[in-house]
Amino acid sequence: MFYQCPKCKSCWQQPIIKCPNCFLELERIKSNKAKVIGVSRVTIPTLTHPKVPYFVLVLEDESGNRWAQKSVEEYKIGEEVSFKPESSSEAVAIWRVKYDILEAIEKAVELIGGIKVNQDSKIIILPTLFVPAHPYLGENTNPQVLNTVIKFLIKKGAKSENIKVAGQSFDEVPIEASAQKSQFLQVCSENKVSLLDLAQTEFVAKTVDSFNFEISAELYNQDVIINLPTLNLHPKLGVAGATENIFKFFNKRSYLSLKYLFASEQIFTKINKSLPENILTIGEAMNVQKKNKLTVLLSFVLASYNMVNMDRVFAEICLLDSLPNYLKKTKIENIPVAGRKIKEVQFNIESI
Ligand SMILES: [Zn+2]
Incomplete structure (x- = not known):
């Protein structure tokens, strides 16, 4: 770009x-093509890049823009670097935010087969909104990413009056307070989209193999559903990301009783059968929280139609030492990855 x-x-x-x-x-x-104009082979491991050897490429596009990029494959000077899309619904795309969040979102979504939106599409976006916290703390989805997703949808043809940003409080803090401090309210009013408190909506009962879920009826009136989690590491959950965020579509009582009765991995295996198909997850990994809640700048955007696969890829990127149970059965080698390769973006964030 x-x-x-x-x-x-x-x-x-x-x-x-x-x-x-x-x-x-x-x-x-x-810019569609990039040519390799310089290659360095790195053989000394560091705490943040423990796997060697790897290569640092200097790339140049057709207009003479140059930048450096890590690669696990060796390239020769003059070779072209390109990225193939993966149309499988299991695929996860990874793209780095260089300067432009919109470019990263466009690229990541395009690499997993894109999204169909028109002026009549009813769209609901579910960002992570757990606590009333300022954006730099990394607790909630970065408001710039939410803003850019809305602009991306409008650029694709959606009407702002058909877009809703959804949230729900599972504790005593009113959703409006969290929305204000996280700057979501400002993003919504600037883009003329509405903020929807899911707690005020009707809930429909869904039963999957004796698991009873109560899910917001709003979800079944939409043409496009976007799960927009911030991807973080978590001291108890291991990963607090795409799957954890989707619970906000549940009724609070149903969520708390399920969490009390069952382990997360049992719920996660059933959850997909009860939700509408084709939920697009755009994972924001800009300022990623370590288990001790301090943040590390990663600047990635991930996209997938499979939220469990996204959490698994994120755990692999962060070199998480022990996987949470709900991710143990998902083999990383079975997930098609588009865009940047996992090994190229792996970063041991717990080491710093
Ligand atoms: Zn000029």
Whole structure:
């Protein structure tokens, strides 16, 4: 991706918004091909990059933009680097946010087969909204990512009045307080989309193999459902990510009783059968929380139609030492990965 002035045709790699010479808004131009112009082989492991050898490539696109990228495959100078999409519903796409969150979201979603949206599509977005906390703490979905997902949908043809941002409080804190401090309220009003308190909606009973779920009826009136979790490590759960977030579509009472009666992995195996199909999960891994709640800058976006696979890929990226039970049966080698390879983005965040 690069940014070009429509008048003087100057280009920038960073989204500086306006040309400093002409004061015109820059146009976003996609770069489709990148050529290798430099290769370094790294053989010394570090705490954050423990697996060696790996390669650091210097890439150049057709407009002369250059950047460095880690690779597990060796490339020769002059070779082209490209990324194949994976259309399987099991696939997980990984893309790094360089400067432009929109580019990362567009790329990640495109790599798993895209999303169909038109002006009549009713859309619900479920970001992580657990606590009233400022964005830098990494507790909730980053508001810039929520903002960009809404803009991505509008760019694809959706109407803002058909988009709802959903949330629900499972404790004493009113959802409005969390929405305000996390800056979600501001994002919603700027984009003219509504904030929906799921606790105020009707719930429908679904039974799967003697498990009784009560799920918000809103979910069954939508054309597009987007699960938008922040992906974090967690001292008890191991991973607090895509699957944990989806519980917010449940009735609070149903959620608490299920959690009390059953282990998470039992619920997770049934949960998918009770939810509508084709829920798109866009996982935000910008400021990722370690188990001690301190954050590490990772700057990734993941996309998948399978939320368990996404959590499994995220655990692998963070080199999590022991997997939570609900992820143990999901073999990493069976998950098709598009975009960046797991080994290229692995980062032992607990080591720093
Ligand atoms: Zn210019």
